Amino acid sequence: MGTDPMVDHQNGSTKASASGSAYKIDLVNFSKRLKGFYGHWREHRSDLWASSDVVAIATPPPSEDLRYLKSSAMNIWLLGYEFPETIMVFMNKQIHFLCSQKKAKLLETLKKSAKEAVGADSVIHVKAKNDDGAGLMEEILSAVRGQSKSDSSVIGYIAKEAPEGKLLETWSEKLSGSGFQLSDVTNGFSELFAVKDESELTCVKKAAYLTSSVMKNFVVPRLEKIIDEENKVSHSSLMDDTEKVILDPLKVKVKLKAENVDICYPPIFQSGGEFDLRPSASSNDDNLYYDSTSVILCAIGARYNNYCSNVARTFLIDADPTQSKAYEVLLRAHDAAIAAIKHGNKVSAAYQAATAVVEKEAPELLQHLTKTAGTGIGLEFRESGLSLNLKNERVAKAGMVFNISLGFQNVQAQTNNPKTQKFSLLLADTVVVVSGKSPEVLTQGCSKAVKDVAYSFNEDGEEEERPKAKPVSNGEPFLSKATLRSDHQEMSKEELRRQHQAELARQKNEETARRLAGGGSATGNGRGPAKASSDLIAYKNANEIPYSRELGIQVDQKNEAILLPIYGSMVPFHVATVKSVTSHQDNRTCTIRIIFNVPGTPFTPHDANSLKYQGAIYLKEITFRSRDPRHSSEVVQQIKTLRRQVTSRESERAERATLVTQEKLQLATNRMRTMRLPDLWIRPAFGGRGRKLTGTLEAHVNGFRYSTSRPEERVDIMYGNIKHAFFQPAEREMITLLHFHLHNHIMVGNKKTKDVQFYVEVMDVVQTLGGGRRSALDPDEIEEEQRERDRKNRINTDFQNFVTKVHDHWSQSQFKGLDLEFDQPLRELGFHGVPHKSSAFIVPTSTCLVELIETPFLVITLSEIEIVNLERVGLMQKNFDMAIVFKDFKRDVLRIDSIPSSSLDGIKEWLDTTDLKYYESRLNLNWRPILKTITDDPEKFIEDGGWEFLNLEASDSDSENSGESDQGYEPSDAEPESESEDEDSASESLVESDEDEEDDSEDSEEEKGKTWEELEREASNADREKGDESDSEEERRKRKAKSFGKSRAPESRGASFNKRPKLR
Structure with missing residues (x-):
């Protein structure tokens, strides 16, 4: 969000604290910019300000639509906040404000500064709540007449902004009937905002840094992973994910505060032959198309303190010669346009330089070139008057910022595929004009070089590179630990653990048998009845339909x-x-x-109401x-x-x-008011588009209350609804947090959740843009580090004191049955893994296994776990997976993928000490049919030994006799293509066909009599031949084309989709 806490990022709301004291106008900045405005107005009154004697600005009410208005820009530029439904009238000796009582209190502080800066008196007209302001407007117009002694004054206004709301419509009528001459002063504001001062440039640079970081560190890796794993992901899904990353800069390790950040427009992803190069384009619901000769366009823009930035990149997959040449020409034309934006040059020089490159190198592409090379950018995404076209004669000045955007639209490709017959290319960067130097490209951190945007599926190249891979036999942590585990003490420890696990297996099978006999965990399909909703009635009868003269x-x-x-x-x-x-x-x-x-029809939500009208004819x-x-x-x-x-x-x-009704919060007495933590952020955040605010967490008689200065932003958490409470002080993390995992869902804003977290950032999350590091012996560096340590220690102490006081309160007799206490993660037992879609540090506590830093959170109650299966455990594996099976078989098995093998022994030791039975397997298991088989025939499951079908040692010794009994629990024998499958997929591991099962049974007959060492050796050799495809994704390399002209031969694709070569 922007700097403005009074508004949202679109033209937001004026919700403030009752006193208005939450906001403070920077008087130094106000004086400087007011003086600059009056100076510019007086100097260019005739040519830019339409000879106006008075300038009137009317800011419309808040809107949910994303829009950029010059009136809003003037508010933010001059006052630091947007003032919706406010009228400002600038005269030679007076400045008039017409606004509500709350805004008037804030504007009262400007009177002295305005008088000192430009010699103008500030007159504030306070509008009553239900008043249309007509009388106050007459007072303002009378003051205008008094200044000129006649009706010949010229009032400048922003003509393109139509009046919205009752106040602005009344003001428009008053102006029209006043007899004054009205003139458009849009050009004056465009020129006023064009050159940015140092503080504005800092905001633009931070916005550009975030934009390029999101493109480089999130968008590009995400696209590569989708293509590499051949996932089906829609453009709109990519748009939503990218927007979330922009709004949470820490996800790409950019230390900017989230409340100061917003999007300029919804991120744009396009592929599959349908392209729109305008910033107003949208990402449709089609899946990302990445077949041969396909083109992917991506454009994103971030704002910091309301200042915009933009970047756009084009990615090519197996480009044909036409696409290769077009991109190379566009790249040189784009660089030429950037180089031409110099101090003193006409802005038209940028487009002239671009067209000169295209005319010289590819004249046939000139008709496809965009009509401009971009626009100015700042508080507005497109600054009118700074369009980079051939007709614009304005001169570029140091401090101006441009979005240099250039592309080719609908170029014909050399292919018969209808989705790639026509393609478009787009490049955009945010550039600032520097005096006496070449323009500074603020988004250059995201490369647009050919080698970084062109990808190739070249099977031959893969085969050539594979022999060069470093052998895995040296340095594999799991292997070296197994090899060195030879002393007697370690063996006795392992033997004790094995004996304990055997006892746990017996207990677990007995417990499972009792539960299944009682019918307590039958699985279902997880689908509820058809959704029933009320009848959709727009009008009760035809008379209510509004009359319209025109058929439209x-x-x-x-x-x-x-x-x-x-x-x-x-x-x-x-x-x-x-x-x-x-x-x-x-x-x-x-x-x-x-x-x-x-x-x-497919993908249409099932509605029970449709059953009422089965014979009806529907308009599709x-x-x-x-x-x-x-x-x-x-x-x-x-x-x-x-x-x-x-x-x-x-x-x-x-x-x-669906929410469970909670008890009412009993507010604390004054004695308990000391149990509070101020300045906390909450996750999940409240909805809405306004600026995010910190709040205060208070402990009351029977629950917690978190609230911000906005009355509607309030959350109550009852003690009786708390299942687990966690306190995690900052050690290696950047936040200190309190986390509550609940029994029943509650609403936070408009989000339904079982996990609520309150946290504080222990370090100043501000990104240094200079790029240089100071010496470790620099006194300033040492002092800054000491300040950060002191701040972290102070915050941790404050949280600890709060937790201690709450613990004392929970020790009272009425809370004994709730078993409440704050649990702390045991970092020394933690391990890295992928519980959702990204790697995280997962930490056990005394009662849970948690990950509380990344979202979505992970909270697993240990007492709810049936067994744990460690999958893909074996020699030559750098990592393994953990499958957690819950006692409630209706719950999906939870997988934590890509755990380093070096953590295996520690995890087994922790599982054993917490009395959790674990098994090990060589491959990933498909758990859904396994659990269904168990619940369909629990008696057979118990007769066959219960969970012991997972015991590798037992299955090895009894392999000749277990062919039929374990048939329902056999894992797939095929090696997975990647170390973890898509977590949203219905199948959680590889599933084989009937033919494969027959082949495997024949192979097993042939291999009878082989020793375990022989089988292990054969498996290791097979792994080497397959290139160790189970390695972690960090080990897999995405190969990018070093040059064009290496498009893949059609026959190399193969007939089967599953045999499609991987992008490496």
């Missing part, structure tokens, strides 16, 4: 309906029946396509054409916005309907 698409916000002209009549549809709406523009016409939710799709593309876009956006609002509301309502 209408959006009825009040009744949540859209009215469509069909055969001369306006037909209403509830917006919830709309599945999707899109618009497509051709030459002179624009097509609007609306697809409805129809029962029986309808298309309209229009010659007005602007109106079409507005209609589509209105429908999408209304649909999103209704869907969000219904989803939240459904979530709340």
